[in-house]
Amino acid sequence: MNLTLRIWRQSGPDSAGRMTEYDVRDISPEMSFLEMLDTLNEELILRGEEPVAFDHDCREGICGACGMVINGEAHGPERTTTCQLHMRHFDDGDTIDIEPWRASAFPVVKDLVVDRTAFDRIIGSGGYITAPTGSAPEAHATPVPKPAADTAFEHAECIGCGACVAACPNGSAMLFTSAKVVHLNSLPQGAPERESRVLDMVGQMDDEGFGGCTNTGECATACPKGIPLFSITKMNREFVRAARKA
Amino acid sequence: MAYRVHTVVPMAVDTRTDRRPSSYAGILWHSTVGKKTAMAVSGIVMLLYLVAHMLGNLKIFFGAAEFDGYAHWLRTIGEPFLHHEWFLWIARVVLLAAVVVHAVAAYQLSRRDIAARPQKYVHKKPRASYATRTMRWGGIILGLFIVWHILDLTTLTVNPRAEAGHPYANVVATFSTWYGNVIYIVAMLALGLHIRHGFWSAAQTLGANRPGRDRTLKAIANLLALVLTLGFIAVPVSVMTGVVS
Numbered sequence: 234m235n236l237t238l239r240i241w242r243q244s245g246p247d248s249a250g251r252m253t254e255y256d257v258r259d260i261s262p263e264m265s266f267l268e269m270l271d272t273l274n275e276e277l278i279l280r281g282e283e284p285v286a287f288d289h290d291c292r293e294g295i296c297g298a299c300g301m302v303i304n305g306e307a308h309g310p311e312r313t314t315t316c317q318l319h320m321r322h323f324d325d326g327d328t329i330d331i332e333p334w335r336a337s338a339f340p341v342v343k344d345l346v347v348d349r350t351a352f353d354r355i356i357g358s359g360g361y362i363t364a365p366t367g368s369a370p371e372a373h374a375t376p377v378p379k380p381a382a383d384t385a386f387e388h389a390e391c392i393g394c395g396a397c398v399a400a401c402p403n404g405s406a407m408l409f410t411s412a413k414v415v416h417l418n419s420l421p422q423g424a425p426e427r428e429s430r431v432l433d434m435v436g437q438m439d440d441e442g443f444g445g446c447t448n449t450g451e452c453a454t455a456c457p458k459g460i461p462l463f464s465i466t467k468m469n470r471e472f473v474r475a476a477r478k479a
Numbered sequence: 480m481a482y483r484v485h486t487v488v489p490m491a492v493d494t495r496t497d498r499r500p501s502s503y504a505g506i507l508w509h510s511t512v513g514k515k516t517a518m519a520v521s522g523i524v525m526l527l528y529l530v531a532h533m534l535g536n537l538k539i540f541f542g543a544a545e546f547d548g549y550a551h552w553l554r555t556i557g558e559p560f561l562h563h564e565w566f567l568w569i570a571r572v573v574l575l576a577a578v579v580v581h582a583v584a585a586y587q588l589s590r591r592d593i594a595a596r597p598q599k600y601v602h603k604k605p606r607a608s609y610a611t612r613t614m615r616w617g618g619i620i621l622g623l624f625i626v627w628h629i630l631d632l633t634t635l636t637v638n639p640r641a642e643a644g645h646p647y648a649n650v651v652a653t654f655s656t657w658y659g660n661v662i663y664i665v666a667m668l669a670l671g672l673h674i675r676h677g678f679w680s681a682a683q684t685l686g687a688n689r690p691g692r693d694r695t696l697k698a699i700a701n702l703l704a705l706v707l708t709l710g711f712i713a714v715p716v717s718v719m720t721g722v723v724s
């Protein structure tokens with residue numbers, strides 16, 4: 234299939250960017266979206282032009298690196314990561330708009346690459362448990378009730394790709410932060426830091442300049458891992474509880 | 480937009496305790512989550528008041544004597560424990576506090592939300608429901624309406640009849656003007672949309688929603704929005720059509 238791509242090109246953090254049009258030919262429907270971009274980049278390199286910069290790593294939907302907004306939707310039309318999005322979801326002759334995540338807390342580094350270290354700092358402020366490292370603990374030493382394990386697993390699926398922030402009209406990181414808070418606060422291992430975790434992670438999230446939640450729900454719709462909107466509800470509950478106890 | 484380089488990600492050593500406000504109210508007001516909680520609580524206070532207010536307004540259908548009598552009774556609630564009109568003034572203070580908290584939080588959060596997404600996407604896609612998108616504009620309309628409404632029927636400053644102690648006549652006078660009807664009906668439609676999203680949103684914010692309750696909460700939100708809007712609009716429509724005169 235032949236496609237027209239309109240891609241955000243921006244040479245550096247402080248330079249102005251703009252949408253630039255490219256034609257790509259003979260794209261196979263079996264290709265992933267990133268392979269389609271590889272094809273474009275090979276051609277650009279042959280022509281002596283600057284290839285399009287985009288983030289990627291695992292290409293199997295688990296690292297969360299490959300974020301971009303495709304036709305106005307984070308990771309494109311399917312509920313998956315861009316690396317797992319296949320070209321069969323597009324038609325021959327389509328024009329596809331490709332833009333970077335837009336949020337003031339995620340400044341553009343180059344083209345489609347944004348700086349997502351704000352997420353790392355949110356994790357650093359409380360997204361961990363305090364446990365001695367070394368030899369693995371005995372698995373049955375700390376019993377975990379089945380419902381708690383299920384909740385923790387559901388939320389542990391978050392890969393920190395940032396699609397929630399990109400999709401939110403307020404550039405809010407509530408879904409990401411709540412996935413981490415609910416994951417750890419559901420488990421007995423996370424109990425010692427239950428209050429400080431939610432207070433500190435929400436505090437760091439605010440300090441990074443993410444917007445607040447207006448319960449629009451765009452985040453949960455865009456999430457490739459299906460983190461539910463109720464995750465935010467739960468974090469709100471945890472936050473008010475922790476504030477009362479503090 | 481400068482590229483911020485952070486080579487070291489501080490882990491457990493970096494506790495934020497030192498930067499945290501120490502009081503319950505302080506923690507809430509200084510975070511986006513807590514400020515939203517204040518909005519939800521103040522919103523629900525106003526919502527409860529509006530349900531009572533709407534039901535009271537419907538007394539207009541029983542005639543001037545009963546409506547004016549009801550208005551007089553409102554001033555005597557709590558007597559003899561409370562002095563004349565004290566209950567009314569307590570309610571006014573609580574409502575004023577709710578409006579101020581709600582509006583200040585809405586303003587501060589909205590500014591922050593807009594700043595967090597300075598650049599729009601080139602490729603637009605249809606977003607969110609109508610009620611969700613109109614919260615900010617709807618809120619501003621409601622704020623302006625509250626001011627007009629008090630000047631019209633409480634202080635009687637802008638009321639065409641302005642007879643203190645005769646609310647029935649004053650209400651009929653307001654809704655005998657075209658602008659009185661337009662302002663009121665537009666505001667009540669805005670109110671319906673605001674409550675439609677607001678009630679469910681408050682349940683989210685307060686952590687009261689659960690997967691099993693979501694549909695019920697949305698249904699209650701729609702019902703409240705519909706009943707309040709229709710209940711309030713019934714009065715101007717009845718004056719316009721001559722049912723109340």
Ligand code: HEM
Pocket residue numbers: 446447448515516518519521522523525526529578581582585586589611614615617618619621622623673674676677678680681682684685
């Ligand atoms: C001064 C006028 C008002 C302004 C400026 C205002 C503005 C807002 C804004 C901007 C929001 C947040 C919208 C969002 O999160 O998407 C909101 C939420 C809300 N409003 Fe208002 N509003 C006003 C009056 C009212 C009134 C009269 C009620 C009474 C029914 C009300 C009830 C609510 C509720 C229940 C929420 C949901 C809070 C939450 O999301 O947790 N508001 N308002």
Ligand code: FES
Pocket residue numbers: 288289290291292293294295296297298299314315316317
């Ligand atoms: S490249 Fe790892 S999730 Fe897409």
